[in-house]
Amino acid sequence: MFRHSIRTLVVSLCALTAASPTVPALALAAPGGGAPPAPHTAARALHAQTLGDLATAMKGMAYAHAAYSLFAAEADRAGHPDLGRLFRSTAHTELNEHLHEAAALVGMVSTNAANLRQAIDGETYEHQVMYRRFADQAREDGDLKAADLFSEIAADEGRHRDAFRTALTAVTTGRGAVPAPPEADMVPVAAGLPKVKAARTKANLDTAMHGEALAHAKYMLFAAHAKQTGNPALARLFEGTAAVESHEHLAGEAALAGLVHNTGDNLRKTITGARDGATTLYPGFAERATAVGDTAAARFFRATAANEARHAAAFQEALDQMR
Incomplete structure (x- = not known):
C-alpha cells in the first residue's frame, strides 16, 4: 500500500500547504478514540x-x-x-x-474512524487500480505466475476494504459489529533466483513489497491505538490484516522476486x-x-x-x- 498511502499523505498536505510551506505535526495517537490532541507547542x-x-x-x-x-x-x-x-x-x-x-x-495515527478511512482508501486503490494493472502488465510480459499472484492479491484487498467499511460503520454508528480478522496463509520464502523475467514485473514486485511492508507496519500501529481506546475487536481486525499483508502477500511477492539469497x-x-x-x-x-x-x-x-x-x-x- 505504500505508493497510495504516501500519495494520500502528500495530497492531504498539499491542501494544508496551499497558503504555507508548513503543516502541523500531530500526535501519534488520539486519547479515547476522539480527535487528536492539539500539537504541543514544541511540535x-x-x-x-x-x-x-x-x-x-x-x-x-x-x-x-x-x-x-x-x-x-x-x-x-x-x-x-x-x-x-x-x-x-x-x-x-x-x-x-x-x-x-x-x-x-x-x-x-489518528482516531479509529480516521485510521479506518485511511485503510479503506489504500485497499480500494490496490484492489481497483494497482494490482489489476500489475496483473495485466505481467500477463503482457509473459510472467504468468506473477499475474496470477497480483490478481489474487487484488481480490484479497477488495475483501479487506469491505471488512474495513463494515468496521467503520460499527465504529461511527454503533450498528453492526467489527468483522472477524482474516487468516493469513503463511508463505515460505526460500533462497533462490527470481521467478519472473521482465524488468517491469520485477519493478512492480518491488513496489508491491514496499507497499505491503508499510501496510503491515501501519496496521499494527492502528491496532495498538484500537487497543488503547478500548476496541479489541478492531485491533484484531487490523492485526489479522497486517499478517495477511506481510506473511502472505509480501512473502509471495518476495518468493517470486528472489528477494532472499x-x-x-x-x-x-x-x-x-x-x-x-x-x-x-x-x-x-x-x-x-x-x-x-x-x-x-x-x-x-x-x-x-x-x-x-x-x-x-x-x-x-x-x-x-x-x-
Missing part, C-alpha cells in the same frame, strides 16, 4: 519537504523490517542461529523504534543498505530538516543515521566471522 509545523523525507524513511524502515525478518529465517535454515537473532533484533529496531518515531512525527549475500546487501542510510540518506534528510527549522525531525534523522552505522558494523563483523 511546531513540519515543512512539506521534511514530511516527504519522513515518508520515504518509513517506507524504507518497513521494508527493512520485512526483509530482515526473511533473512533471519534463511539464516536459521542455514544453521546460523546467531545471525538469525541479529537480523531479527535489527528488524525489531526498524519497526518498533525507528518507524514508530517517524510515525509520531508525521501524525500517522544465501546468508552471505543477504549480509552484504544489508551492509550496503545500512551504510547508505548512515552516510548519505539520513544525513541528507537531517541537513534539509535543519535548514527549514525542523529540529525534532533533524535529531531523529541524525539518531537514525548513527543507529544505521552501528547496524552496518554489526553485520560487517558477522560477515567477517563467516569467512
Whole structure:
C-alpha cells in the first residue's frame, strides 16, 4: 500500500500547504478514540519537504523490517542461529523504534474512524487500480505466475476494504459489529533466483513489497491505538490484516522476486543498505530538516543515521566471522 498511502499523505498536505510551506505535526495517537490532541507547542509545523523525507524513511524502515525478518529465517535454515537473532533484533529496531518515531512525527495515527478511512482508501486503490494493472502488465510480459499472484492479491484487498467499511460503520454508528480478522496463509520464502523475467514485473514486485511492508507496519500501529481506546475487536481486525499483508502477500511477492539469497549475500546487501542510510540518506534528510527549522525531525534523522552505522558494523563483523 505504500505508493497510495504516501500519495494520500502528500495530497492531504498539499491542501494544508496551499497558503504555507508548513503543516502541523500531530500526535501519534488520539486519547479515547476522539480527535487528536492539539500539537504541543514544541511540535511546531513540519515543512512539506521534511514530511516527504519522513515518508520515504518509513517506507524504507518497513521494508527493512520485512526483509530482515526473511533473512533471519534463511539464516536459521542455514544453521546460523546467531545471525538469525541479529537480523531479527535489527528488524525489531526498524519497526518498533525507528518507524514508530517517524510515525509520531508525521501524525500517522489518528482516531479509529480516521485510521479506518485511511485503510479503506489504500485497499480500494490496490484492489481497483494497482494490482489489476500489475496483473495485466505481467500477463503482457509473459510472467504468468506473477499475474496470477497480483490478481489474487487484488481480490484479497477488495475483501479487506469491505471488512474495513463494515468496521467503520460499527465504529461511527454503533450498528453492526467489527468483522472477524482474516487468516493469513503463511508463505515460505526460500533462497533462490527470481521467478519472473521482465524488468517491469520485477519493478512492480518491488513496489508491491514496499507497499505491503508499510501496510503491515501501519496496521499494527492502528491496532495498538484500537487497543488503547478500548476496541479489541478492531485491533484484531487490523492485526489479522497486517499478517495477511506481510506473511502472505509480501512473502509471495518476495518468493517470486528472489528477494532472499544465501546468508552471505543477504549480509552484504544489508551492509550496503545500512551504510547508505548512515552516510548519505539520513544525513541528507537531517541537513534539509535543519535548514527549514525542523529540529525534532533533524535529531531523529541524525539518531537514525548513527543507529544505521552501528547496524552496518554489526553485520560487517558477522560477515567477517563467516569467512
